[in-house]
Amino acid sequence: MLSVVLIDDEDLAIKELEYLIGNLDGVKVIGKYTDPVKALAELAQLTPDIIFLDIDMPGLDGMTMAEHIKGMNFDSSLVFATVSPEHALKAFELEAVDYIKKPFSEDRLRLTIDRINKRKKASINKPEETEYPEFENKIAVRYNEQIVLLKTDDIIYCSTENKKTLVKTRENTYESGLSLTKLTENLQERGFFRCHKSFLVNLDYVKNICPHFKYTGVIKLKIMDMDIPVSRTKMKVLKKLLSL
Numbered sequence: 001m002l003s004v005v006l007i008d009d010e011d012l013a014i015k016e017l018e019y020l021i022g023n024l025d026g027v028k029v030i031g032k033y034t035d036p037v038k039a040l041a042e043l044a045q046l047t048p049d050i051i052f053l054d055i056d057m058p059g060l061d062g063m064t065m066a067e068h069i070k071g072m073n074f075d076s077s078l079v080f081a082t083v084s085p086e087h088a089l090k091a092f093e094l095e096a097v098d099y100i101k102k103p104f105s106e107d108r109l110r111l112t113i114d115r116i117n118k119r120k121k122a123s124i125n126k127p128e129e130t131e132y133p134e135f136e137n138k139i140a141v142r143y144n145e146q147i148v149l150l151k152t153d154d155i156i157y158c159s160t161e162n163k164k165t166l167v168k169t170r171e172n173t174y175e176s177g178l179s180l181t182k183l184t185e186n187l188q189e190r191g192f193f194r195c196h197k198s199f200l201v202n203l204d205y206v207k208n209i210c211p212h213f214k215y216t217g218v219i220k221l222k223i224m225d226m227d228i229p230v231s232r233t234k235m236k237v238l239k240k241l242l243s244l
Contacts, residue, residue: 001026003028003048003049004027004029004030004049004052005030005048005052006029006031006052007036007039007065008033008034008052008053008054009056009057011034013081014034017104018032020109021109023106024106026113027113030046030048031048036057036061037059039065040065040068049075050077050079051078052081053079053081054080054081055082062082063090066078066094066096070094070095077116078091078097079096079100079116080098080099081100081104082102089177090177093140093178098112098115098116137151138150138151138152139178141167142175142177143172148174150169150174152202153204154169155192156205156223157201157202157228158176158180158183158199159199161198165178165179165183167183170223180197180200193234193238195219195229196229196230199228205221206220206221207220215236216231217229217230217238
């Protein structure tokens with residue numbers, strides 16, 4: 001039996017979701033909250049198998065709440081249930097199992113529950129294996145309102161511009177929902193180097209490094225006419241990294 005907690009600031013949405021879940025086998029609602037702050041305080045005691053979470057809520061929005069839940073380190077599957085489609089990329093970056101739009105349908109919820117059951121069975125049967133190894137060398141980015149799984153080998157550099165994190169390949173410029181700092185953490189073991197506060201570069205695409213003004217530097221790329229700055233501090237680190 002899968003235990004479920006519902007969190008939505010609209011009581012009507014919770015009642016609708018509870019009714020539909022009640023028609024599904026092997027699922028039981030053990031908690032309902034219209035106050036996300038109260039829900040967060042009590043989740044550790046409930047430790048549900050599934051958390052259905054709205055996004056637009058006063059006091060504590062669903063995305064921020066999801067980040068707190070991930071930090072609590074208990075094994076609950078997150079399902080975002082919302083009217084807003086624009087947060088899908090961020091939701092999957094937070095490792096949500098599903099993202100369903102209101103109004104709900106019983107068939108759509110059954111699909112979600114089936115997906116969670118399959119994940120749990122796979123985890124039990126293969127505890128030492130990565131659940132989705134084909135995603136290990138890919139990151140999720142956005143292009144023309146679509147989510148794209150991008151191979152990290154295809155990324156030339158990442159940068160920040162107008163408070164957005166951009167990911168550049170030969171063909172396109174994509175947008176990431178992650179900060180440049182988080183991308184650095186994810187990619188530095190795959191040959192990427194944070195050469196400047198605004199740039200993260202794939203060293204496989206570096207043609208040469210030219211000294212610049214006051215011990216800074218400029219990276220020249222192999223496949224495009226683009227100068228990427230290297231800060232003075234990072235120039236020292238890069239020289240040490242390359243044994244220069």
